[in-house]
Amino acid sequence: MIRKVVYSIFLAIIVLSLVLFFAAFPFGKNKMTVGKYYIDHGVQQTGAANIVTSVVLDYRGFDTLGEVSVLFAAAAGVGVLLHMIGERRERKVKVPPNFVVRVGSRIVFPFILLFGVYIFVHGHLTPGGGFQGGSIIASGFLLLYLAYPNYKLKRGGLAAIEGLAGLTFVTLGLYGLLTPKVSFLYNFLPMGVFNTLVSAGILPIIYVAIGFKVASEFAGIIDDMICDVMCRGGEK
Amino acid sequence: MIYYIGSLLLIAVGLYAVLVKSNLIKIIIGLNFISSGVNLLIISVGYINNGTAPIFSRLGLNPNTMVDPIPQALTLTAIVIDASELALAVAFVVLLYRHYKTLDIKKIRSLKW
Numbered sequence: 467m468i469r470k471v472v473y474s475i476f477l478a479i480i481v482l483s484l485v486l487f488f489a490a491f492p493f494g495k496n497k498m499t500v501g502k503y504y505i506d507h508g509v510q511q512t513g514a515a516n517i518v519t520s521v522v523l524d525y526r527g528f529d530t531l532g533e534v535s536v537l538f539a540a541a542a543g544v545g546v547l548l549h550m551i552g553e554r555r556e557r558k559v560k561v562p563p564n565f566v567v568r569v570g571s572r573i574v575f576p577f578i579l580l581f582g583v584y585i586f587v588h589g590h591l592t593p594g595g596g597f598q599g600g601s602i603i604a605s606g607f608l609l610l611y612l613a614y615p616n617y618k619l620k621r622g623g624l625a626a627i628e629g630l631a632g633l634t635f636v637t638l639g640l641y642g643l644l645t646p647k648v649s650f651l652y653n654f655l656p657m658g659v660f661n662t663l664v665s666a667g668i669l670p671i672i673y674v675a676i677g678f679k680v681a682s683e684f685a686g687i688i689d690d691m692i693c694d695v696m697c698r699g700g701e702k
Numbered sequence: 703m704i705y706y707i708g709s710l711l712l713i714a715v716g717l718y719a720v721l722v723k724s725n726l727i728k729i730i731i732g733l734n735f736i737s738s739g740v741n742l743l744i745i746s747v748g749y750i751n752n753g754t755a756p757i758f759s760r761l762g763l764n765p766n767t768m769v770d771p772i773p774q775a776l777t778l779t780a781i782v783i784d785a786s787e788l789a790l791a792v793a794f795v796v797l798l799y800r801h802y803k804t805l806d807i808k809k810i811r812s813l814k815w
Binding site: 473477480484488491493494495496497498500501504505506508509515516517518521522526529530533536537540541543544547548591592593595597598600601660661680683684687690691 | 793
């Protein structure tokens, strides 16, 4: 009974807030306030052609640092939860992957890596960036895990890449405090030529760091889950 | 407008799954539905009729017709966070299943209230 009451109150709050929301924000109308400033001044201030990137990494860079920490916390949580009990054994698969999957994944894997790297290197020019590129690279590792039952990533190496990437982000941010314009994540490098690969100062470097970090964290999550589910063959 | 309706439908389906279903996997899928709906909703708030992407990829793009970049920046990170928290939720379910040997929340006594 009390459950139903709580549910109804919860639903009423959601419906009410959605109705108020739709009344306040009609679809397709221009309702920008801060966004307009970013579009008008983003190119001069950050040098990135992609305004979304300049918002993510420059205007709201501190927020992105928080998001990366949330991602790290979630990945660490998965690792802690799944390794709390029991020891790890060799992975067992019921049906071994067939020839086509094994050879095909070996052919496709370098291209997946290349595509992921392309996505996060061009994050300041095209739609893309570290988060998307990192996820693509991690999906390549998932393919390897599915195709080769004995495949195993080295967790020490993953942790080192992840730590170095996070450290790069924080160090670049802290270096901004040493520049004459004392502010965290200040874009101290020269802007370069607009709309070319080497432009926008520190933004591409940060996006590459984020790409490595996301890729290693997702690969770690995949490793945790696949090994946890498949290594316990005896348990029901 | 179709985007508003679509996101509302996604949120409604997700809420139904979370509130009514008793299988933990279905509840997690419902949570994922809700987060997709919310992401779509945030993106569609920033949309402007006949707008272009906020990217100055070539000369001659009119800044006045560009859509709002902030909702896109917010959802960009939110999608990745969603994925990792989905993994965390699934890890919890794996542990619960191992402990109680069931996925039905009506049979898990310590979740009852």
